[in-house]
Amino acid sequence: MTMISYLTTxxxxxxxxxxxxxxxxxxxxxxxxxxxxxxxxxxxxxxRVLAKAGGAHxxxxxxxxxxxxxxxxxxxxxxxxxxxxDGLVAIGGGSxxxxxxxxxxxxxxxxxxxxxxxxxxxxxxxxxxxxxxxAVPTTAGTGSEVGRAALITLRDGRKLGxxxxxxxxxxxxxxxxxxxxxxxxxxxxxxxxxxxxxxxTYLSPRVNPPADAIxxxxxxRIIGNLTRAVAHGDDREARWQMMMGALQGGLCFQKGLGxxxxxxxxxxxxxxxxxxxxxxxxxxxxxxxxxxxxAITDKIARLRAALGLSAHADVADFFAGLNVDxxxxxxxxxxxxxxxxxxxMTRKAAQDHSTGTNPRLIDVAGYRQIFEQSWE
Amino acid sequence: MTMISYLTTxxxxxxxxxxxxxxxxxxxxxxxxxxxxxxxxxxxxxxRVLAKAGGAHxxxxxxxxxxxxxxxxxxxxxxxxxxxxDGLVAIGGGSxxxxxxxxxxxxxxxxxxxxxxxxxxxxxxxxxxxxxxxAVPTTAGTGSEVGRAALITLRDGRKLGxxxxxxxxxxxxxxxxxxxxxxxxxxxxxxxxxxxxxxxTYLSPRVNPPADAIxxxxxxRIIGNLTRAVAHGDDREARWQMMMGALQGGLCFQKGLGxxxxxxxxxxxxxxxxxxxxxxxxxxxxxxxxxxxxAITDKIARLRAALGLSAHADVADFFAGLNVDxxxxxxxxxxxxxxxxxxxMTRKAAQDHSTGTNPRLIDVAGYRQIFEQSWE
Numbered sequence: 001m002t003m004i005s006y007l008t009t010x011x012x013x014x015x016x017x018x019x020x021x022x023x024x025x026x027x028x029x030x031x032x033x034x035x036x037x038x039x040x041x042x043x044x045x046x047x048r049v050l051a052k053a054g055g056a057h058x059x060x061x062x063x064x065x066x067x068x069x070x071x072x073x074x075x076x077x078x079x080x081x082x083x084x085x086d087g088l089v090a091i092g093g094g095s096x097x098x099x100x101x102x103x104x105x106x107x108x109x110x111x112x113x114x115x116x117x118x119x120x121x122x123x124x125x126x127x128x129x130x131x132x133x134x135a136v137p138t139t140a141g142t143g144s145e146v147g148r149a150a151l152i153t154l155r156d157g158r159k160l161g162x163x164x165x166x167x168x169x170x171x172x173x174x175x176x177x178x179x180x181x182x183x184x185x186x187x188x189x190x191x192x193x194x195x196x197x198x199x200x201t202y203l204s205p206r207v208n209p210p211a212d213a214i215x216x217x218x219x220x221r222i223i224g225n226l227t228r229a230v231a232h233g234d235d236r237e238a239r240w241q242m243m244m245g246a247l248q249g250g251l252c253f254q255k256g257l258g259x260x261x262x263x264x265x266x267x268x269x270x271x272x273x274x275x276x277x278x279x280x281x282x283x284x285x286x287x288x289x290x291x292x293x294x295a296i297t298d299k300i301a302r303l304r305a306a307l308g309l310s311a312h313a314d315v316a317d318f319f320a321g322l323n324v325d326x327x328x329x330x331x332x333x334x335x336x337x338x339x340x341x342x343x344x345m346t347r348k349a350a351q352d353h354s355t356g357t358n359p360r361l362i363d364v365a366g367y368r369q370i371f372e373q374s375w376e
Numbered sequence: 377m378t379m380i381s382y383l384t385t386x387x388x389x390x391x392x393x394x395x396x397x398x399x400x401x402x403x404x405x406x407x408x409x410x411x412x413x414x415x416x417x418x419x420x421x422x423x424r425v426l427a428k429a430g431g432a433h434x435x436x437x438x439x440x441x442x443x444x445x446x447x448x449x450x451x452x453x454x455x456x457x458x459x460x461x462d463g464l465v466a467i468g469g470g471s472x473x474x475x476x477x478x479x480x481x482x483x484x485x486x487x488x489x490x491x492x493x494x495x496x497x498x499x500x501x502x503x504x505x506x507x508x509x510x511a512v513p514t515t516a517g518t519g520s521e522v523g524r525a526a527l528i529t530l531r532d533g534r535k536l537g538x539x540x541x542x543x544x545x546x547x548x549x550x551x552x553x554x555x556x557x558x559x560x561x562x563x564x565x566x567x568x569x570x571x572x573x574x575x576x577t578y579l580s581p582r583v584n585p586p587a588d589a590i591x592x593x594x595x596x597r598i599i600g601n602l603t604r605a606v607a608h609g610d611d612r613e614a615r616w617q618m619m620m621g622a623l624q625g626g627l628c629f630q631k632g633l634g635x636x637x638x639x640x641x642x643x644x645x646x647x648x649x650x651x652x653x654x655x656x657x658x659x660x661x662x663x664x665x666x667x668x669x670x671a672i673t674d675k676i677a678r679l680r681a682a683l684g685l686s687a688h689a690d691v692a693d694f695f696a697g698l699n700v701d702x703x704x705x706x707x708x709x710x711x712x713x714x715x716x717x718x719x720x721m722t723r724k725a726a727q728d729h730s731t732g733t734n735p736r737l738i739d740v741a742g743y744r745q746i747f748e749q750s751w752e
Binding site for chain 2: 004211214244
């Protein structure tokens with residue numbers, strides 16, 4: 001059993017999900033609301049985790065949409081309140097984990113949700129009184145199990161970041177065995193999400209050498225294991241490494257992300273089509289790397305080395321090639337995005353909380369460039 | 377200003393010590409006991425830090441011995457209680473910081489101190505009710521500002537580790553400018569302490585890839601800056617890098633240390649002579665690296681790379697050479713240790729809490745070998 005203690009306590013290892021009931025006791029949750037989605041239920045993962053914890057009778061909200069919404073948070077909150085819950089267990093990818101964070105916030109803070117958004121000055125409004133959340137990721141992954149943010153789409157369609165150290169789940173239980181059944185397409189998409197976290201946080205201008213070290217090591221780990229995990233989903237070692245790489249990306253969020261996330265957050269707010277966050281990140285990486293090139297000359301050598309590239313390799317080309325190898329979409333058009341959203345999306349991206357830590361200053365015009373270059 | 381958030385909140389940067397009063401407010405300390413030593417007072421560092429914080433009137437305990445003792449902890453506690461303090465500010469090297477932790481413990485937990493020692497089952501007895509400590513290191517360093525341990529010499533001479541997540545200072549303020557005046561001898565000794573933390577935690581068998589990444593990066597950083605900081609104490613950049621490397625070593629303590637610390641803790645309990653912890657670590661490193669060689673074949677390549685060595689370099693020889701370059705003592709005899717202490721020291725070392733995470737099993741016989749090989 002591996003206990004890692006950065007930001008919070010993380011239990012990491014095969015069958016660590018068996019420890020859920022111990023952790024509930026440790027953090028003082030007697031009656032959790034389980035937050036998950038129908039895919040997790042269908043895969044039998046929720047039942048597996050809950051059975052071991054003796055939680056077959058706990059209330060469950062399984063209606064988490066693929067991009068969590070304010071609406072769904074209120075639906076879950078209604079169950080939380082009616083059932084007199086005192087904490088939450090999130091089982092699934094980033095969506096249930098982020099949704100659980102939103103419920104934890106709404107259960108302890110006055111509504112509406114919007115006022116707590118980071119770009120609207122909400123960070124200081126989020127207090128320590130937040131309900132405790134235990135996060136059990138089933139993808140590798142969003143890093144949300146150790147992340148201080150919840151990305152929630154408000155009723156008006158804006159996908160906003162709610163950010164606070166108090167939003168970090170009190171416990172993360174990272175059991176790679178829960179990802180053995182993750183289909184290859186999702187393995188690729190969530191794996192690229194994790195890689196984008198390691199890359200964007202490393203390139204952020206904030207000064208945090210420990211985070212940089214973790215990020216580069218996470219990137220190397222992911223590059224070394226992603227194609228194997230995609231091709232051989234039953235490879236336990238590859239799944240372990242991918243979940244660790246995803247955790248590492250999450251541990252670096254305090255550095256801030258960049259333009260990839262600025263635009264993927266905006267696009268993630270669309271309901272038609274409903275776009276996967278990790279896939280968006282993968283598709284946007286090449287153009288953002290090109291856009292950032294002049295601003296990252298002091299860091300590119302270490303990044304190439306971490307990615308296993310030669311001294312003058314083109315990193316943008318590398319990411320484009322990786323997307324092809326992983327059979328990810330060619331571009332935004334292939335993902336079903338309509339060209340008409342460019343104005344709205346680039347405007348929202350420029351306001352996103354991740355934009356401020358892109359290594360090169362980026363505005364609406366810059367994001368137009370990225371959108372167009374990522375079209376197909 | 378660099379805010380790093382691993383385990384606790386760390387403010388890192390030139391003149392960050394100016395932020396002490398903000399941090400006292402942030403953690404809710406209204407009347408701190410300042411714990412420091414006469415060297416810090418004489419160097420004017422305490423006055424400098426306290427003046428900025430408006431703390432000229434705060435009670436000060438300046439009697440911290442070079443290796444903190446139970447006796448000194450009780451003396452400081454008496455002032456803490458009489459002055460109705462509600463927290464502590466430690467200014468100095470590892471000794472005042474560890475002493476402050478011991479006072480924080482005694483102020484909130486029933487005595488005697490011994491029962492809380494890690495090797496005597498004390499870890500679960502230390503609760504969250506501990507008084508808050510803000511650590512302001514003036515060396516680079518022990519890492520104690522983010523460490524969960526306090527090494528205290530009990531009245532009977534045993535130097536024991538008191539270990540708990542609750543012992544981690546609530547804030548670390550790392551201002552490299554406070555080390556500009558650190559004499560070259562102490563710069564070398566405390567720098568080797570930091571390096572030994574990075575090396576020993578990396579080699580520990582516990583599984584914690586984020587810590588490994590931080591440790592190796594810290595080792596590289598220290599190797600790249602130590603000789604410069606020793607030769608040019610006024611080099612601000614070198615001082616910044618050394619303090620970051622020392623912080624990084626401290627962030628990895630959760631991996632556990634090894635035989636270097638097992639024996640240096642034991643030797644640190646002697647009153648005659650009173651031995652510097654960092655110097656002891658430096659002197660013991662070569663023999664411990666030789667002892668561990670067969671057990672670290674899976675890690676040695678990354679370690680050599682981090683230290684900037686070629687693919688087959690002898691790491692033990694490297695450390696021995698580094699000690700010569702830094703004008704550190706040749707061995708234990710040169711440090712004034714008497715040969716007669718070997719039985720007592722090796723017995724204590726074998727019981728030290730760091731022994732369990734040495735990569736190779738080590739007992740009294742193993743420690744005798746290390747003691748003898750480190751003699752001269």
